[in-house]
Amino acid sequence: MSDMFPLTVTGAETRRRGKILVGPVDLTLAGQGSCVVIGPNGAGKTSLLRLLHGAARLSTGEITWACDVEQAHHDQSFVFQRPVMLRRSVEDNLMYPLRIRKVPKAEARDLAHHWAEKVGLRDMLKRHAPVLSGGEQQKLALARALITQPKLVFLDEPCAALDGRATREIEEILNAVRATGTRLIMTTHNMGQARRLADEVVFMRQGRVHEHASAETFFDAPASEQAQAFLNGDIVE
């Protein structure tokens, strides 16, 4: 289904005023399941996601998709750590990406209702999105990212500010999405969540990909000392 993959990253770097935020990164991602990016704070997880998504400028190196870049960008979406709420109703937030793509209004509205139902926001369609609770905003951001049926969704700490219940609801949605063949690339600092959702793990440290392995391999027998220490909950720089 995903003709975007494999995604190949070679020697990719993002710099800001001479300082390297991420990289150099070499990474190949095949087209299945969910990839969870973990690592200590400031390791460059957010920067890596933004770089792959094309939201951060590539200073050196290359990022190549199996299809052309425009098509790849068209087929992916990004859920930010702090959800961006358009100053509109929940319904209009959901319809927005569809209307941008010239989907007719009636069809867009039907889809918005369908997705509101899926994420449990059915009763809030007419509410002003910026006044929703943190969990509701995150669910809305997720539904809005999924409504265009992307083949790839980036999620940056989608549950960082949420309580247990909201986290479980989000995870259920993510599992359902993954089951339909959508590729997920997400960061989390919740190890339980990483274990529950990951098919493969990218462990980052100091702006670089330190380890890239299947979830099984990584959680059972991480290759590096630092990854082991990180999994043990020790402080890793």
Add this chain to the structure above:
Amino acid sequence: MTDLWDGISRAIWMVLSLDANLLEITLRSLQVTLTALVVASAIALPLAAFLSVRRFRLRRSVIALLNALMGLPPVVVGLVVYILLSRSGPLGVLGLLFTPTAMVIAQVIIIVPLIASIAHQSLRDLWAEYHDLLISMNVSQWQKITTLLWDARRALLTAALAGFGRAIGEVGAIMIVGGNIDNATRVLTTAIALETGKGDFALALGLGFVLIALAVLVNLAIHWLGRTEREGRW
């Protein structure tokens, strides 16, 4: 003292009885200023949106220029428009001097910088909020601008109202380019100036009450807009 009280009571009576003269002047004021407001908004709002989303070389200079123009004394604007429109001026052939159109032109020049500056501040803040999301959705330049204008509509209306308040209360420029001609270019502010000079406090005060009422209405509207903004009611 009795003169003053007499003037006030006659002024109130004029307002309440919808005195024909007072009504005519008020309507002309509204017509000129609302026309200027529509024209100025059509220029200032897209300009503000463009300045918010586009990074071009002269952007900072344009913003600085707008801020500087905001402080331009209206009388000077009047003078410049007068020179341009006067019989021997470059636009003299149009014959616009001492017409309501000349007054509209002067008011537009006075309020475009004000509306654009206020609008730019809100649009810039909104763009900072929306930037990542809209870039991520591959939104086109045109869609960015329409999204910002729509989602900032209350703030933009507030900016327009501030422009209206400035234009309706302005006297120097429109006195110069309009000439305060009875039945043609006499508006609230110029009429007040004239009647006060003549010593007819009743009409001057009556017109003053109307002007104050308009100013209060504008402020109430701005206040109300601020409330609906927080609640997102429309």
